[in-house]
Amino acid sequence: MARTNDPGDPLGVGASGAGSREGRPSWAPPVLRGDRMAAGLRTLELEVRGRLDGLLQGNHLGLVPGPGSEPGEARPYQPGDDVRRMDWAVTARTTTPHIRETIADRELETWIVADVSASLDFGTAACEKRDLVVCAAAAVTHLTLGGGNRVGALVSNGAETVRVPARGGRAHARNLVRTIAEMPRAEEGTRGNLAELVDQLRRPPRRRGLAVVVSDFLGDIAWQRPLRGLSGRHDLIGVEVLDPRDVDLPEVGDIVLADPETGRQREVHASAQLRKEFAAAAQQHRGEVARALRQAGAGHLVLRTDSDWIADTVRFVVARKRGWSGAAS
Template sequence: MTDKNEKRPPWAPPILRGDRLEAGLRQLELDVRRRLDGLLQGNHLGLVPGPGSEPGEARPYQPGDDVRRMDWAVTARTTVPHIRETVADRELETWVAADLSASLDFGTALSEKRDLALCAVAAIAYLTGGGGNRLGAILSNGAETVRIPARGGRAHARSLLRKFAQMPRAAEGTRGDLAAIIEQLRRPPRRRGLVVVVSDFLGGTEWQRPLRALSARHELMAVEVLDPRDIDLPEVGTVVLADPETGKQREVHASALLRREFAAAAQAHRDQVARALRQAGAAHLVLRTDSDWVADTVRFVVARKRRWSGGAA
């Protein structure tokens, strides 16, 4: 981890542990509202603009529009392809499935991946609040699962974030099960809304099947949190690598060949995760511990809005 005494850039996630937890949560709320609020206003949800369920106006088809929204009656009457816009529901129920397994208790840049995951949930909590909207969560560290019922209000959002921050860290050798966490959102069935999955998605892709099953009823968003050392090895000579979820350790020499092979394998896994999320119909936001997470979120939102507007800026 980076030395806490080093000067941190203004965009770095606040420290969210120990006696700095409450101050960090207040700072996080201010950062979200100051840097994101206003940009993400409009139809639910700014983070993932969805089609809604109420019929709206018809407009001419533009390249990139979803052909499933074609309005054939208007198209036949005007002889010009039209699609039917829809209006987002007035109330939104959002569920967060957070994988807090031991692999998130790691970070070599400005924060741990666990802190970055909390920042992502904070953005979702504050930006979907109000208007009768509700937020719930399922948090799991592999050994313990906490279910927080969906409720509305700023006080509830703050309580949810506090429980997230205070979730015990997983003991070494405890494996997480993201597929089981997602499965808990399917049974019992919930009202239509938004499901946000937060994880580093290390390991296999057994979670793809239950995630795809959720897409039939909910809008999906996946937040992938990464650290630079998840992607490449530094040139440090001999180093001991440890798997926090199994406790296994191995001493390796970080030669140029090994670093290239590690980077290639890591990139192949990232591509596999992105492909699985795309096939499940989930929007994919990547946050890194060495990058401005708010700026990355803004770019994600702008890209999503542009796609839904037919490519218009």
């Protein structure tokens, strides 16, 4: 789980720029830094709107899949009704069993927790992991915005945390994505704290809504407990961003492994045994992350720097819609 000095790295060691689209896959995110930031964000918005538009039409009645939580009219009880919705006051008054209908809240409030700590400033394929955080935020804002819905964000690089209030409108969505993209890079040795960041979203308690946590989830899984607390009130999605070098070492002989969040470095020889042990440890950690997200009740979307992130998002959303439909039926 570290940077490498892979000679075959097309972006360079801990690349700070992804270059232009020349020589890169057509699905690669646009350049989102330097003097190309504004053009890259416009291109990203067009790509997201073009490939994701209409994907969630008719996905649910209101805030989250289900009948809603706002109290509505009372009506006589019918066989098959949920007895937990019994209105005992009306039942006592009329001497006839009644249940209280609920009204679906059609205004969704979405919060994005964006981790852009030092471990995200790295990429050896089509882009940096940091770019995928921005792309994920753009996709979430596009898929959830509209119809009076609001979206906000908590963005942290480990040294600084920025809160973007939840508001509606396309201009606000553009500003939110730009805020994440322009978040300053943390100095090497600055540790991120995802658990604390998630906890900030839990307090003060917010109206029931959707929470999306975007990170590479490297390091200790100390974020599981606050994530469970968050899922008790919100529909929850964890977006895990990965680079091939997070899970596999290259066969290049001597390499320097570095932890960008502590600054520690170690020179090793990438022998077959070491690469096998590294891959096994990485696979074990990925399994622990998936299990922790599942136990927290979160959906799990994996985006990789060497894969079409929009296609992966579409597959995730379509599968999620099928799950919603199955639950509703």
